[in-house]
Amino acid sequence: RLGRDRMVAMxxxxxxxxxxxxxxxxxxxxxxxxGIKERLLWLSQGNLSRGTYDVETGNKLFGLxxxxxxxxxxxxxxxxxxxxxGAYVNFANLNRNINGTGDSSTxxxxxxxxxxxxxxxxxxxNLPNLVTNGTESTWSYxxxxxxxxxxxxxxxxxxxxxxxxxxxxFRMSWDQFWINGLAMAPYQLHxxxxxxxxxxxxxxxxxxxxxxxxxxx
Numbered sequence: 001r002l003g004r005d006r007m008v009a010m011x012x013x014x015x016x017x018x019x020x021x022x023x024x025x026x027x028x029x030x031x032x033x034x035g036i037k038e039r040l041l042w043l044s045q046g047n048l049s050r051g052t053y054d055v056e057t058g059n060k061l062f063g064l065x066x067x068x069x070x071x072x073x074x075x076x077x078x079x080x081x082x083x084x085x086g087a088y089v090n091f092a093n094l095n096r097n098i099n100g101t102g103d104s105s106t107x108x109x110x111x112x113x114x115x116x117x118x119x120x121x122x123x124x125x126n127l128p129n130l131v132t133n134g135t136e137s138t139w140s141y142x143x144x145x146x147x148x149x150x151x152x153x154x155x156x157x158x159x160x161x162x163x164x165x166x167x168x169x170f171r172m173s174w175d176q177f178w179i180n181g182l183a184m185a186p187y188q189l190h191x192x193x194x195x196x197x198x199x200x201x202x203x204x205x206x207x208x209x210x211x212x213x214x215x216x217x
Contacts, residue, residue, distance in 0.1 A: 022073065025069070036179075050101060061089070065086035084156075085155075092198060099140045100139050101136060101138050145196075149200045150181055159172065167217060173209070183198055183202065
């Protein structure tokens with residue numbers, strides 16, 4: 001808390017009660033939940049085939065956080081810094097949906113030809129649920145994975161506030177936010193999906209400015 005208010009003698013002989021400027025530290029701890037979802041849709045099309053690879057990931061983080069801030073308060077403005085750290089358990093999940101169609105004459109064991117010369121690559125023969133019907137081959141896969149991993153979290157903020165009057169104030173802040181131990185959609189692309197486990201080794205970093213206003217009565 002700030003120190004005692006000051007009583008200041010004004011030129012007209014009256015007394016004015018004024019804020020005693022100073023620094024105010026504070027500390028806090030508690031529980032927190034964070035949810036992060038991602039989706040990656042990959043579309044591919046060639047002369048003889050086309051396919052889609054659709055990946056969705058979800059992260060539900062539960063855990064403890066602690067932190068503190070320090071604010072310098074004056075009558076008309078204030079400024080300070082805030083920091084948080086947390087340890088979480090991330091309950092991550094993954095859904096894969098893969099579909100494709102192609103000319104059945106290219107499945108399996110067809111070798112590409114380039115100007116009459118083989119380039120040594122064969123079409124895949126282990127496509128999931130490969131079905132050939134006449135001149136068309138189709139394949140599809142739908143699967144999900146779940147896992148739980150430990151995750152760390154850091155957050156910081158620099159802020160300043162201007163008090164227009166006792167009722168109205170405006171605030172600006174610069175925020176930073178980092179979490180690791182996440183299942184990110186781009187990390188889940190795998191061409192043997194039935195054998196692939198969920199990859200929960202991703203991390204995210206967010207930063208940006210925010211503006212806010214406050215009116216009290």
